[in-house]
Amino acid sequence: MTVSHPRTVTQTARIDTDRLAVLGLTVAVALPLIVFVVLPLVGILNLSFVTEDGIGWGNFVRYFSSPKFTRVVVNSFTVTLTTTAITVVLAYAFAYAMHRTAMPGKRAFGMIVLLPLFAPSLVQALGILFMFGRNGVINRSFGLGIDIYGFWGIVISDVFYSFPHAYLILSAALALADARVYESAQMLGASAARVFRTITLPATRYGVMSATFVVFTIVITDFGNPMVIGGDFSVLATEIYNQVSGQSNFAMGAVIGVLLLIPAGLAVVIEKWIMRRHHASITDRSQPLRLMPDRRRDMAGLVYASVVCGMILLIVGVVFVASFVTLWPYNMHLSLRHYRFEVQNGLQPLWTSVWVSLAAGAIGVVVTVAGACVMRRLHGAAAQALYFLSILPAAVPGMVLGLGYIFAFNDPANPLEILYGTAVILAICNVYHYHAQGFLIATTGLNQISRVFDEASTSLGGSFFRTLRSVILPIIWPSIVSVGVFFFVRSMVTLSAVIFLVTPSTQLAAVSVLLLDDAGNQNQAAAFSVCIMLVVAMALALFHGLLRLSGAKRVSLFG
Amino acid sequence: MTKWTRSTKCAAMIALASFCYGAQAGEITAYTSLEEDDIRVYLQGFAKAKPAIKVNVLRLSTGDLAARMLAEKSNPRHDVIWGWAVTQMVDPRILEMTEAYKPAGIDQVKPEFKDAQNRWFATTGYFAGFCVNTEILKKNNLPMPSSWADLTNPAYKGQIVMPNAASSGTGYLQVVSILQMKGEEKGWQYLKDLDKNIAQYIKSGSRPCKMASTGEYAIGLSFAFSGVKQIMEGYPIKLVIPSEGAGYETEVNALMKTAKNKADAKQFLDWLLTLDAAKLYGERAEMSSVPGAKPTADILKAGLPADVATVLYKMDFDASAKNKDRIIAEWKKSIER
Known part of the structure; x- marks a missing residue:
């Protein structure tokens, strides 16, 4: 009794400092989320209740009773659900081919599949139009009358747009497996189909749910693709644009923005429900899976991966080619004339974009990894609240967030007004715009580690930070790098939120692409996009080289 | 450590502040919906006439710019509105942000191209x-x-x-x-x-x-x-x-009540009605309110009438x-x- 007494005291003290550390970090994670996500949204929410006769539900009533309302909501949901189903199935098959077959060419496939992430979304829509438009390559060459505009146009371009996001999440889920389970299944004589149904699928359920949730929200809030290729098929996100940009009607735009937030709440509830049933796939006793060659399976994987990558290359490739063509599709002689950028400041926006994106990468890593770590230690309502805050941005259309930032940070009463009009706020805006996705990548990485490790470390007397530093970070640091690269790349190509925040001195590259396209110069827009893609590719190569030099041989960027 | 962080923070804040409020004399900010390539040409012309004044330009489409100005209303960032659709300008929420100003040379502009209360005047149109x-x-x-x-x-x-x-x-x-x-x-x-x-x-x-x-x-x-x-x-x-x-539709110009550099903003608005500017309108715009703007041969060949009226x-x-x-x-x- 006398011997054990002092030990209990030190242990309680340690637990207290530990709790304090978790509490401190929770506040450090939650506070910026409140300032940079909740406050701007509250501003927008407020707006939705401002009517000519004071505060009330008038705008909602007016919108709900308009004849277009049901149609637009139905449109949004059918297009989103169709796209989500197609993307998740296709991306799962692709990730499966990458991790569970011994097909050749995995490195190349792994890079190509991410290409849509490196291109401004506008250009992807351009590429699809160059290929499949009414006067596109396919229709011109084969004399067909395919009309891409409308429902299927949006579905096809959004599948391309969201494919890499789904692939990254599913890839992380399929990358790790416990060989012991598969060996026992094999010994017990289970068929391949049964192994897939009873082992692989259940083990990756969490990844599938995450991917579904992410794709759903990306598609329902996407506004670029429906704008370019949707024709008269209106969705909620383009309706916001109609209201805000066309009619300067912020209140109505806000109403639709609020409506778009509802699916997010639902997605959170569903995902939480699934997560409760989720257990870490890798435990302290796991054995890594070794793949045995299997000709039929590997061939099938190779064919499938080639088709997917071929399609992606085609879309990006046609834009690349168009940037060197004199006048698509009438004068196909090659020329460099589109690379004389006749916009204000020439190529300067490209370098501004690089700096903003580097800052977004650094800030994004700190913010999301801290968030993911804190989440592991929180329980109950606090955990749910923080989780909701972290993934809330996914449901916010960029345009709504950008406008929210103006209302929140251009207010002389706000001490953070100092940030307004600077490059810093662009970086912050990008971080919180893509916070949910970054946070999910970090969480998926973290969830690969069984909590047994944490518990072991804690019971051996490791503090929260010590566990973090010597157990968690060494295992998940490749995921951390992926998060940084994710934010960097998104920042390079995103448009919808920052379009409202750029200033004369902080013009961004993706905005230049829009301006060039606006001016009727699709080929120049294509050329500027090629420059963006080259910068991103060079940055990725650089990151990769540095990682390899630092000794991480088997790290692949982006999960 | 804390001292270091605090002083760094302080320095950063000051740097940011000078960045934000960098619009000093000799510098104005214009919000516009004119086309990118036209902006470049016009500003080169202005730089020749008034080399001491630097014009920072934000270009957004007509509707996006309206959204931006209304959202920034509590704290406007620009000194002038330049080349922006008149149907947007006459929105009372926008008009109350402007200040009446009679630029030199306004008398040569026909009444339909300017506001009776001098809050805006047109230079070009489409x-x-x-x-x-x-x-x-x-x-x-x-x-x-x-x-x-x-x-x-x-x-x-x-x-x-x-x-x-x-x-x-x-x-x-x-x-x-x-x-x-x-x-x-x-x-x-x-x-x-x-x-x-x-x-x-x-x-x-x-x-x-x-x-x-x-x-x-x-x-x-x-x-x-x-x-x-x-x-x-x-x-x-x-x-x-x-x-x-x-x-x-005409593209109009206006002075902001909140302009931080009114003197230079006025010089810019004056320049928009000079003969130098009018010559550029002839090359870059389909119609102009300023006498002396003549369309170029290329533009006429493309199908624009010599007399737009x-x-x-x-x-x-x-x-x-x-x-x-x-x-x-x-x-x-x-x-x-």
């Missing part, structure tokens, strides 16, 4: 025009249209794209000019007949012309200068100005601004898909 792709027209054996009336020919079914009047200023300009020239009842009936031939309503005003240029559709209803530009680019486009008269329909801007909400609501109800 008017409705059809971009017709001659290649697609030939392929489909379609006749060349010359007027709004021609466009209801059933042969054009599914071959015409038009801007969405609710989201595009050009779209509203086209709709309101038809309503004014035909009267509301006949005007709406015409728009319903035209609707049968429309393949898509596009959310931006210049895109219909671009879609016609790349051959996605045969005819893109747009504004005239987007056609001129695509022709100069080399696309197989013919610019058609509707024979009934083209509805038009002959093709314009005389718009009632007060009515078109006043009725905007009602007309758009009606358009959304009976036309929009």
